[in-house]
Amino acid sequence: MSGVALRYRLIVFDWDGTLADSAAIIVEAIQQACADLGLPVPSDSAARYVIGLGLHDALRHVAPTLAEKDYPQLSARYRAHYLNRDPEIPLFAGAEALLSALNVRGHLLAVATGKSRRGLDRALEQAGIGRHFVATRCADEGFPKPNPDMLLHLMDSVGAVPDETLMIGDTTHDLLLAANAGVDAVGVAYGAHPGPALAAERNRAIVGSVDELTQWLGAHA
Numbered sequence: 001m002s003g004v005a006l007r008y009r010l011i012v013f014d015w016d017g018t019l020a021d022s023a024a025i026i027v028e029a030i031q032q033a034c035a036d037l038g039l040p041v042p043s044d045s046a047a048r049y050v051i052g053l054g055l056h057d058a059l060r061h062v063a064p065t066l067a068e069k070d071y072p073q074l075s076a077r078y079r080a081h082y083l084n085r086d087p088e089i090p091l092f093a094g095a096e097a098l099l100s101a102l103n104v105r106g107h108l109l110a111v112a113t114g115k116s117r118r119g120l121d122r123a124l125e126q127a128g129i130g131r132h133f134v135a136t137r138c139a140d141e142g143f144p145k146p147n148p149d150m151l152l153h154l155m156d157s158v159g160a161v162p163d164e165t166l167m168i169g170d171t172t173h174d175l176l177l178a179a180n181a182g183v184d185a186v187g188v189a190y191g192a193h194p195g196p197a198l199a200a201e202r203n204r205a206i207v208g209s210v211d212e213l214t215q216w217l218g219a220h221a
Contacts, residue, residue: 014169017191054144146176
């Protein structure tokens with residue numbers, strides 16, 4: 001641990017669209033699943049909007065007319081399409097170097113994600129970066145975003161308070177999660193939601209690349 005005074009002791013990252021370059025694959029899997037069941041295929045923007053939500057909430061948004069009993073079938077088709085391409089998903093360039101640098105500075109790092117526990121564990125193993133995180137929280141372990149449950153759980157698990165916690169994510173769901181938990185946030189405009197949508201969520205810092213995020217954290221974290 002370095003002797004640098006830390007503004008944020010705990011930094012929490014979203015996964016898809018923030019650390020992992022997965023938004024396009026998720027969008028395609030959602031669209032293919034809807035097509036499989038003969039449902040209207042959502043636009044790219046509509047499919048991107050639900051990234052970050054828990055899977056059930058996401059599918060209810062993109063297929064609101066589907067009977068409740070048929071959601072498990074839609075979920076199964078989504079998972080099949082997603083898992084077929086899951087091994088292709090890379091981290092964004094510079095993401096692992098950023099995590100390493102934050103660890104060296106002495107920050108505690110965590111993940112708050114709309115993925116399932118099984119999905120996140122698989123992603124961490126494939127990416128080989130699980131060692132960087134002291135805690136993780138998934139949508140199937142409590143209330144999904146934007147309910148504050150994920151951040152409250154993570155803060156409690158490491159003994160952090162809201163004033164020393166920062167949330168980093170690529171969707172308005174992430175920024176609302178942060179607001180609901182009373183913590184600061186940075187929106188990254190290189191993932192699922194466009195910069196103007198992120199900027200509309202009150203006074204949040206917005207960055208356009210991992211390099212910009214690295215610079216912002218170096219100056220403010």
